[in-house]
Amino acid sequence: MSARTPTVCPYCAVGCGFYITRSGIEYMQDHPVNEGSLCPKGNAALDVLNHVDRLRYPMMRIGDGWIRVSWEEALDRLAEEMKRSLREMGPKSIAFLGSAKCTNEENYLFQKIARLVGTNSIDNSARRCHSPTIVALRRMLGTPAMTNPITDLALSDCILLIGSNLAENHPVVARWILRARDRGAAVIVADPRVTPTAWLADLHLQLNPGTDIALINGMINVILREGLENRSFIKERTGGFEELDVSDYTPDRVSSITGLSAGDIVRAARLYAKSSASTIVYCMGITQHTCGTDNVTACANLALICGQIGRPGAGILPLRGQNNVQGACDMGALADFYPGWRSVDDSREIDELRRLWNAGALPVGRGLTADMMPDADLRFLYVMGEDIVNSDPTVSRRRGKLKRCFMVVQEIFMTDTAKLADLVLPAAAWAEKEGTFTSTERRVQWVSRAGEPPGEAMPDIWILAEVAARLGFDFPYDPEEVLAEINQAVPAYRGISRRNAEPRGGIIWPCPHPDHPGTPVLHAERFSTPDGRARISPVHHTPLERTSPEHPLILLTGRVVLHYNSGSMTMRSEGLVKREPEMHVDVNPDDAARFGVADGDTVVVETGWGRAKARARVTPRQKRGTLFMPFHFPETNLIASELLDRNAMMPELKIAACRIGRAD
Missing domain, CATH: 2.40.40.20 (Barwin-like endoglucanases)
Structure with missing residues (x-):
C-alpha cells in the first residue's frame, strides 16, 4: 500500500475525498465538497477492503456446491455460455446489469460489450433510484443531472428540501445548508416524517405521504395568483407555460389533500418565489413512486416559473444515492440510453457510436430494464456489482426464476445474488484499482490504487477486457486508454483526462476540451434542449396507496x-x-x-x-x-x-x- 493515496468515498454520491494511509484514513481538509469531514459510513469505508468475507478466487457452481477454478477456465466458460445463448436464442436472451459502484471506464466497457453482442438489455441501479429524474429533467431541461454544485447551497437564500432526509443520507450536504442558514437563508422541509433534516427547517411541511404534486401545484397556484412568477424568464427561456393550469390547486383544496395548513402552503410559496436565489433539493422520496416522473416534473415547473435556475444558488439538485450512479448513466449503462445520453431510438446518434466502435449494426429500441429481467425468458444474465436480490422487490420474490438462466456475478462479497449464480468472479474494490467516478454534482474524480486486491481478485476493467477478447473484440484495459475513448463517445467528458480529474476535487462536466475549467452551473444562458428553451409541463395529483380496514x-x-x-x-x-x-x-x-x-x-x-x-x-x-x-x-x-x-x-x-x- 502507498504511504498516502487520495481516494473517493465508495458510499453515497456526494463524492467526499480522503487519503488512505498505512495506518488508516487521513482526512482531506482541502477537498472542495467535504473539507475533511466524513459521515459514519465514510469513516468505516476501509473495513470492507480486507474483510474475511472478500471473494478471492473464481468459483463455479457444481450441483448445489462450488468449486474453485482458474481465471482462464472461468472466463472461457462465461464466453462459451454467452455465445451459446446468442447462437441458440439470439440477443434477446441475454441481459446485463451494470454497477453504480464500478468506475466510469468499467461501466463504459460493460455496456459496450452488451451493445456489440446485439442487446440494449443493460441497466443499473439508477432504475430503482433516479430513473424519473432522467426522464423528466432530460425532457424538460435537456440534461438529466444536478444543475448546480453542492457548495452552491451556501449561496441560496431559500432551500426547499422535498423527499430527502439528507442529514442522515447525505450528511456532508447538510453542512452547506447550515452555512446558508447562518447567512439568513430560509429552509423549507417537506417530509411526512420528523427527521434530522426536518430539525434544520424554518418551516417543516409534514405532508401526507404521496401528496408532493398537490403541494407543489398549490405553491404554484399561490405564486401565479400573487404575481410572483418571473414573467421575463418564462417568456424568454421556456415553452409550455400557457398549458400550465393549477387553478384547482387552491391552498384550501391542497390543505385537504396534504394535511397541511393553507397558511403554511402560502408561506412556503412566498419564501421560495421571493428569494433572490432558491434551490430545490430532492431525493428518492420524490422519485421512488408510481408518479415519480410527475413528481420531478412538478419540481422543475416550480423552478422554471420562478426563474430559479441557471444561477449560483438557484437550481434543481437531485441527490444521487450511489457513488457512481451518475457516471454509470453517463456511460450508457441504461436500457434506454447509449453513452452520452444518446437515445436508443435515435439512429443518427447511434450511427456515431457505430463508427467510433467500428461496429456493424447496433441494437435500436429500449431493452429490458432491471425490473423486467426476472420475468423475461433470459438464457444468460451478467451482473457486475449489483445485489439485486436484496435491493429489488421484484427479484426478491422471483429469485427462483433467475435459476433458469446461466448467471454470472462479478462481486467483492458472496452476496445473496452471487449465491444464485452459476459463476462468481472476484473483483477488486474501489481502492484496489484506478479510474474515474462521477458524483451527484457531475464532479469527475480520478481514484488511484491504494493497495492490492485479495487472493486472485482482479479489477473489473481487466475482467471485461478478457471477456471481450473471448468474444472477438479488442478492448483496452488501461483506464486512461478507456477514458480517452469515452472522450469521443460522451461529449460532456470530451476534455476530461487523468490530469484534470486527479487533483483533489477533480472537474465538473461538461468539460468540452482539455483546457476547459468545467461547468459547475448548468443552463446559465440556454437549456440543453434542441431550441435552448426549457419545457414547462403540467402534471396533476393522483392518489397513491389508500388505506383500508385490512391495511389501515x-x-x-x-x-x-x-x-x-x-x-x-x-x-x-x-x-x-x-x-x-x-x-x-x-x-x-x-x-x-x-x-x-x-x-x-x-x-x-x-x-x-x-x-x-x-x-x-x-x-x-x-x-x-x-x-x-x-x-x-x-x-x-x-x-x-x-x-x-x-x-x-x-x-x-x-x-x-x-x-x-x-x-x-
Missing part, C-alpha cells in the same frame, strides 16, 4: 445514517452493525396503543405484497397513521410494492398500505 396504515421506507442500500458493505463493518444491528419499524405512540404494540416488541408488518418481522420503536417523530422501515434489510423489499412508474419503469418503493401486530 401506510408504510414508508428509506435509509438510516449507519447503513447503506442492501447492506452488503455496511453489514460487514463491526462498528456500524453494533450501533444498528437489526431491522426496526418506527411507530407513532397513538398507533402503537391502537394496535397493542409496545416499544421493543417483535412485530409483524404486512402489506398486500408480503410480511416481515421487525423490532418496534415507538416514537412521536413518526407521523400518525404511518410506519417507517429502513430498506437496508432484505425483509423490507419482501413487502414493498411492485407497482411501476410506466414512464421511467421505477418501482413504487416508498409507500404501501399495511398493518402491524405483535409477532406470535
Whole structure:
C-alpha cells in the first residue's frame, strides 16, 4: 500500500475525498465538497477492503456446491455460455446489469460489450433510484443531472428540501445548508416524517405521504395568483407555460389533500418565489413512486416559473444515492440510453457510436430494464456489482426464476445474488484499482490504487477486457486508454483526462476540451434542449396507496445514517452493525396503543405484497397513521410494492398500505 493515496468515498454520491494511509484514513481538509469531514459510513469505508468475507478466487457452481477454478477456465466458460445463448436464442436472451459502484471506464466497457453482442438489455441501479429524474429533467431541461454544485447551497437564500432526509443520507450536504442558514437563508422541509433534516427547517411541511404534486401545484397556484412568477424568464427561456393550469390547486383544496395548513402552503410559496436565489433539493422520496416522473416534473415547473435556475444558488439538485450512479448513466449503462445520453431510438446518434466502435449494426429500441429481467425468458444474465436480490422487490420474490438462466456475478462479497449464480468472479474494490467516478454534482474524480486486491481478485476493467477478447473484440484495459475513448463517445467528458480529474476535487462536466475549467452551473444562458428553451409541463395529483380496514396504515421506507442500500458493505463493518444491528419499524405512540404494540416488541408488518418481522420503536417523530422501515434489510423489499412508474419503469418503493401486530 502507498504511504498516502487520495481516494473517493465508495458510499453515497456526494463524492467526499480522503487519503488512505498505512495506518488508516487521513482526512482531506482541502477537498472542495467535504473539507475533511466524513459521515459514519465514510469513516468505516476501509473495513470492507480486507474483510474475511472478500471473494478471492473464481468459483463455479457444481450441483448445489462450488468449486474453485482458474481465471482462464472461468472466463472461457462465461464466453462459451454467452455465445451459446446468442447462437441458440439470439440477443434477446441475454441481459446485463451494470454497477453504480464500478468506475466510469468499467461501466463504459460493460455496456459496450452488451451493445456489440446485439442487446440494449443493460441497466443499473439508477432504475430503482433516479430513473424519473432522467426522464423528466432530460425532457424538460435537456440534461438529466444536478444543475448546480453542492457548495452552491451556501449561496441560496431559500432551500426547499422535498423527499430527502439528507442529514442522515447525505450528511456532508447538510453542512452547506447550515452555512446558508447562518447567512439568513430560509429552509423549507417537506417530509411526512420528523427527521434530522426536518430539525434544520424554518418551516417543516409534514405532508401526507404521496401528496408532493398537490403541494407543489398549490405553491404554484399561490405564486401565479400573487404575481410572483418571473414573467421575463418564462417568456424568454421556456415553452409550455400557457398549458400550465393549477387553478384547482387552491391552498384550501391542497390543505385537504396534504394535511397541511393553507397558511403554511402560502408561506412556503412566498419564501421560495421571493428569494433572490432558491434551490430545490430532492431525493428518492420524490422519485421512488408510481408518479415519480410527475413528481420531478412538478419540481422543475416550480423552478422554471420562478426563474430559479441557471444561477449560483438557484437550481434543481437531485441527490444521487450511489457513488457512481451518475457516471454509470453517463456511460450508457441504461436500457434506454447509449453513452452520452444518446437515445436508443435515435439512429443518427447511434450511427456515431457505430463508427467510433467500428461496429456493424447496433441494437435500436429500449431493452429490458432491471425490473423486467426476472420475468423475461433470459438464457444468460451478467451482473457486475449489483445485489439485486436484496435491493429489488421484484427479484426478491422471483429469485427462483433467475435459476433458469446461466448467471454470472462479478462481486467483492458472496452476496445473496452471487449465491444464485452459476459463476462468481472476484473483483477488486474501489481502492484496489484506478479510474474515474462521477458524483451527484457531475464532479469527475480520478481514484488511484491504494493497495492490492485479495487472493486472485482482479479489477473489473481487466475482467471485461478478457471477456471481450473471448468474444472477438479488442478492448483496452488501461483506464486512461478507456477514458480517452469515452472522450469521443460522451461529449460532456470530451476534455476530461487523468490530469484534470486527479487533483483533489477533480472537474465538473461538461468539460468540452482539455483546457476547459468545467461547468459547475448548468443552463446559465440556454437549456440543453434542441431550441435552448426549457419545457414547462403540467402534471396533476393522483392518489397513491389508500388505506383500508385490512391495511389501515401506510408504510414508508428509506435509509438510516449507519447503513447503506442492501447492506452488503455496511453489514460487514463491526462498528456500524453494533450501533444498528437489526431491522426496526418506527411507530407513532397513538398507533402503537391502537394496535397493542409496545416499544421493543417483535412485530409483524404486512402489506398486500408480503410480511416481515421487525423490532418496534415507538416514537412521536413518526407521523400518525404511518410506519417507517429502513430498506437496508432484505425483509423490507419482501413487502414493498411492485407497482411501476410506466414512464421511467421505477418501482413504487416508498409507500404501501399495511398493518402491524405483535409477532406470535
